[in-house]
Amino acid sequence: MAGGEAINRCPPGGDATILALAALLDRDVLPLDPALLPSPAPALAFIREEDCIGCFKCVRACPVDAILGAPQMMHTVVAAECTGCGLCLPPCPVDCIELLELAQDSEPAWSRDVAQRRADARRERTSRELLSDRDAREARRAAAALRARRAQTVRESIDRVRARRVAIERGRDNGFGN
Ligand code: SF4
Ligand code: SF4
Incomplete structure (x- = not known):
């Protein structure tokens, strides 16, 4: 979406999202x-x-966590959780997901309340993951800045010692000291 894709394609998220x-x-x-x-x-x-091919893209797209699978492993749809929204189809790079139409009078296995709860839980988990990613990035940046400051302090100490040695040697050459 940050790249320009539509922001109005999440039925469980509804108007609030x-x-x-x-x-x-x-x-x-x-x-x-x-x-x-x-x-x-x-x-x-x-x-x-x-x-x-186990690319995991459909799992990221499903708003109600109705797809089971892990990267590089076969994936499958949990029929009792799938709302038939179709959001998992476009991201699949090998078009191996189909949307099967069920009989008009068939009772859906999923309920709107449960789907909404699963969508809410997914949103919360995703924001926690984003926050922890951000925390990890900030911790890495802080550690890198600390390393750079320490390296700078060491360089400055070495420069001071060298400058002192040069001053002492010049003093000796000019007949001072000893
Ligand atoms: S169609 Fe089913 S499996 Fe695919 S995204 Fe929607 S709920 Fe998830
Ligand atoms: S079903 Fe398609 S999108 Fe999902 S993991 Fe398999 S190849 Fe990837």
């Missing part, structure tokens, strides 16, 4: 992308596991 993103990225507030409004036909994502 669109408003927060618009403020954060200084962008216009838009209504939720109508293509992502609940579909009249319930759907379920399905990963063709034999084609999956």
Whole structure:
């Protein structure tokens, strides 16, 4: 999104997320992308596991943590958690995710309340991870600055000792000392 992608493509995040993103990225507030409004036909994502290359991109895209997998490993959709939003499809580099339309009258396995709770939990976890990444970056920067200050102090001490030696040797040459 920081690169310009749409900020209105998160159905579980709803208007609150669109408003927060618009403020954060200084962008216009838009209504939720109508293509992502609940579909009249319930759907379920399905990963063709034999084609999956384990890139993890779909896991990052799923707003309700309905995809299981680890980097370089096969991934799979937890059918009972998938809301059929389709957000995992575009990032897949090998197009191995399909959105299966379910029977019009089929009861979805997921509930809106549970999906909202999972989306909230995911948002909290993501912001904690971002914060801890930022803390780690600041700690690395502080450690690098400390190392640079110490190196500078050592260089200054060496320069002072050299200057003192030169002064003593010049004093000897001019008949002072001894
Ligand atoms: S369709 Fe939506 S809820 Fe289902 S796995 Fe993909 S991103 Fe997650
Ligand atoms: S984005 Fe596609 S290839 Fe990558 S882990 Fe998910 S299903 Fe597998």
